[in-house]
Amino acid sequence: MTTPQPISLGPQAGEADFGLIVAECFGVEVPTFQGEGPSCGHPAIFIRLSRCNLTCTKCDTKYTWDWSQFDPRKESTKRTVEDLLAYAALSPVELVVITGGEPLIQQARLVPLVRGLISAGKRVEVETNGSIAPLHELVIDGVRFNVSPKLASFGIKESKSIVPAALEAFVASRRAGFKFVASTLADLDRIAELADTYRLAPVWVMPEGTTPEAITATTRVLADAVAARHWHFTTRLHVLAFADARGR
Template sequence: MLPPMSDRRLLLAEVFGPTFQGEGPSTGQQAMFVRLSRCNLRCPGCDTPYTWDTRRYDLREHTVAASVEAVIAQVLAAPPALVVITGGEPVLQQPTVTALAERLAAAGRRVEIETNGTIAPSSALTAVVDRFNVSPKLPSFAADGDQPINGAALAAFVATGRAVFKFVVIGPGDFDAVGDLAERYGLAPVWVMPEGTRSGRVVAGLRGVADETLRRGWNLTGRLHVLLWEDARGR
């Protein structure tokens, strides 16, 4: 049995906003972000390594054990109707994230979860989430030795009817990798996103993938926060 709400804690990296959702279908919408700590993958190109990389960071300095109540109070003190729960990998803390999302939804906020898609969502979490932004990692992005694709978990996200699938595409070979995964697991809709934590790289990436993304019938997203604020943390 879960402890009472007042005792539940999240391993939290930061709460920030109001800002804009920078990626995917809600790009440009005002949002509050709840960034949770810890991840089950080790992607070399990760832009939030302070949530998991113990070789480069003392995670104790980048993590607070925050009560659900405290996070809710901070988020609800700001006006955006959208709350993005991200990480790290937020579904690692699924029971407590569910409690958080339930409270936010009850307060009238829309909740998006950003996840690497390796852990299946529960029915309780699905019931209170507006959308899962699932970002499976391709071999070009994943760390050697990681297992970034969990077919059963991807199928579970598809079954929610509330998931979009966003892929970081680095090179031409990644398009076929996306196509193979989309076909095998029925992933739709597909969004393609370039990598980069600098605006110049994101713009060049967008231009590099745009035509092929169109040809394949997929959607394209940039990284609005990077175009606006480069790699500033908490924006």
């Protein structure tokens, strides 16, 4: 496996000249789990891509896009598909989670990576904010999309984060679940509006928070109302187990 080299380019320039812009990979050297959504608790390898098309104030991975706080040359590396496939092959774990940032910004470059992972016997979950429709080359057996549309309460204008055509494409793919971060009962009302408008299903609700205490408190606020709507509920296992440590 080749050693990734620090990016020597600006945050946008020249990004089509190599494989993928990666923030971090983890789960091989120190095993971990998928912390959220339908596969919560499953052993997993993570490939976190850099860059995002949104600027959510409550984002917990701002090191993938917020260059007012972070240096992209320190927070990003350029990796070839072959390098990333070799990394995943070091682990017997079946599930590979491709997350971000927003990974579908680089989805044309994801196609050979995803195909290689599936050929190697892996299954892939793509964590996406749902504002970019997936290429049909990614809508294939072995791939699932964990679509997490961002509400205004997450610190972003919904005119940017809620993209009807993209949501419709995910629904049509029949390979997507819809995972919403929520803090209040009012958030659940907004989720219901979106689910009804765009026929989003299945719906997963995840309590907002980056500490075990916050996750527990928000869970107790939301749990009864989520159950009453017959939606799925997911915790953030990595926060509870590893105190939201980076790379876990």
